[in-house]
Amino acid sequence: MPFNRRTFLAASAALCAAPFVGRAAELLPAGKGRRVVIVGGGWGGLSAARHLRDLAPDLEVVLLEKNPAFWSCPLSNKWLVNLVDTQFLVHDYATAARAYSYTFIQTEVSAIDRDKRRVVTAQGTLDYDWLILAVGIRYDYEAWYGNDRRAIDHTLRNYPCAYIPGKEPAALKEKLENFKGGDLVMTLPPMPYRCPPSPYERACMIGGLLKSRKIKGKLIVLDPNPSFLGFSRIFAEQYQDQIVYVPNARVKSVDPFNKTISTDFDDIRFDDAILMAPQQAGDLVWKAGLVAKDSEGKHTGWADQDPVHLHAREDERVFLIGDLMDKVSPLFGHYPKSGHMANRLGRIAAREIAARARGVVPEKLLPESVCYVFSSIDPLEAIRIDSRYKFRGDGLIAQSVKQARDPNPMGEDVQWAKSMFAEFLAFKS
Numbered sequence: 001m002p003f004n005r006r007t008f009l010a011a012s013a014a015l016c017a018a019p020f021v022g023r024a025a026e027l028l029p030a031g032k033g034r035r036v037v038i039v040g041g042g043w044g045g046l047s048a049a050r051h052l053r054d055l056a057p058d059l060e061v062v063l064l065e066k067n068p069a070f071w072s073c074p075l076s077n078k079w080l081v082n083l084v085d086t087q088f089l090v091h092d093y094a095t096a097a098r099a100y101s102y103t104f105i106q107t108e109v110s111a112i113d114r115d116k117r118r119v120v121t122a123q124g125t126l127d128y129d130w131l132i133l134a135v136g137i138r139y140d141y142e143a144w145y146g147n148d149r150r151a152i153d154h155t156l157r158n159y160p161c162a163y164i165p166g167k168e169p170a171a172l173k174e175k176l177e178n179f180k181g182g183d184l185v186m187t188l189p190p191m192p193y194r195c196p197p198s199p200y201e202r203a204c205m206i207g208g209l210l211k212s213r214k215i216k217g218k219l220i221v222l223d224p225n226p227s228f229l230g231f232s233r234i235f236a237e238q239y240q241d242q243i244v245y246v247p248n249a250r251v252k253s254v255d256p257f258n259k260t261i262s263t264d265f266d267d268i269r270f271d272d273a274i275l276m277a278p279q280q281a282g283d284l285v286w287k288a289g290l291v292a293k294d295s296e297g298k299h300t301g302w303a304d305q306d307p308v309h310l311h312a313r314e315d316e317r318v319f320l321i322g323d324l325m326d327k328v329s330p331l332f333g334h335y336p337k338s339g340h341m342a343n344r345l346g347r348i349a350a351r352e353i354a355a356r357a358r359g360v361v362p363e364k365l366l367p368e369s370v371c372y373v374f375s376s377i378d379p380l381e382a383i384r385i386d387s388r389y390k391f392r393g394d395g396l397i398a399q400s401v402k403q404a405r406d407p408n409p410m411g412e413d414v415q416w417a418k419s420m421f422a423e424f425l426a427f428k429s
């Protein structure tokens with residue numbers, strides 16, 4: 001169904017309806033054909049929406065997203081230090097919905113009734129033939145605070161890490177702009193987490209900021225993982241007066257009120273902080289009962305999808321794509337949780353659904369990922385990471401990763417982002 005005045009008015013009417021008694025109102029009138037509902041207008045969901053319309057024009061596609069506009073986490077580290085404009089990262093959803101003829105509704109999905117194939121929002125329900133969950137990640141603050149809501153809210157308000165699109169990025173930028181000196185601690189999450197090189201890139205951006213503004217302060221990076229991609233050397237060579245890097249520093253507990261962090265080695269007091277908690281699949285995956293379990297029956301924290309076809313192992317009508325996914329191969333574990341990867345997974349899910357809708361067996365396709373990371377502002381230096389996949393003889397997915405240091409970047413990251421935005425947001429430069 002195209003994003004036109006009729007669908008917009010139908011959606012608006014449903015959104016404006018009074019509180020429901022009994023069965024909730026429907027978010028949209030029943031369509032004539034089969035419907036794919038996509039929850040999450042990020043890198044995975046937008047790509048799935050666009051490609052579904054190309055591959056299966058007879059299917060109705062509805063994208064549900066809670067935020068009013070798209071926010072790109074890629075390039076946001078450079079934005080934090082004013083190397084990229086806000087307008088480049090923020091895009092409206094209506095342009096893409098119009099260009100690719102799907103329906104976009106801004107709403108938060110609160111529950112999924114898989115037996116009835118129905119999603120539930122505060123504004124009404126929506127039935128689906130196929131559902132794609134592309135809701136990204138959530139922070140696992142419980143690992144630090146149990147169910148102490150006060151500590152969680154205090155952390156979100158005062159020590160945002162901006163790993164999820166929403167209000168956090170602006171709050172973090174303001175914090176950096178106002179930082180006058182002292183110990184700024186940044187905790188990194190344990191692997192796996194969203195965009196593994198990005199906290200190191202962020203450390204370099206902040207190190208560069210402290211250096212150029214001659215701020216008498218240090219960024220203390222507490223990393224529960226071993227040193228990554230040679231960044232410990234980059235920190236030591238370029239930011240020896242700005243960054244203190246502590247690898248293998250597992251956070252045992254955090255007291256956000258008294259500003260202390262306990263690791264396996266030490267208790268650290270901070271003046272200010274960027275607190276990255278461990279990460280997990282987004283809330284809705286938990287609500288849908290689609291979180292994977294390990295061999296001991298404990299939740300892994302990530303969505304339980306078929307590694308090749310991307311449907312939930314428990315429910316072939318639900319596809320699970322992007323950063324929320326669990327391991328895909330015993331050979332390397334998780335796909336890198338990158339925007340490029342989520343985009344490719346969105347394409348694959350679209351192909352799977354289009355084939356199933358036609359009653360044919362879907363091809364087995366594999367994604368790839370490209371990531372540009374900056375290690376220095378002045379002089380500008382970048383690293384390009386390419387991850388490729390193929391099936392091994394025994395059918396397992398194998399990974400090869402290439403890294404190349406670029407001492408003279410010429411805006412390749414911006415070109416990459418432009419081409420991605422052109423593909424799934426109908427962005428015109």
Ligand SMILES: Cc1cc2nc3c(=O)[nH]c(=O)nc-3n(C[C@H](O)[C@H](O)[C@H](O)COP(=O)(O)OP(=O)(O)OC[C@H]3O[C@@H](n4cnc5c(N)ncnc54)[C@H](O)[C@@H]3O)c2cc1C
Pocket residue numbers: 039040041042043044045064065066067072073074075076077107108109110134135136137162163164165194195198282284321322323324337338339340341342370371372373
């Ligand atoms: C600082 C930083 C730098 C990065 N740099 C790069 C990079 O250079 N290159 C790269 O490829 N990747 C990069 N990434 C990673 C990239 O941002 C993610 O991998 C990508 O966003 C994952 O896409 P996704 O669709 O899985 O999730 P998201 O893009 O997070 O989209 C999920 C969407 O679902 C919505 N949602 C969640 N719950 C609901 C609900 N209940 N109802 C309705 N909507 C809901 C959210 O609002 C969100 O819009 C970076 C990430 C960060 C944080």
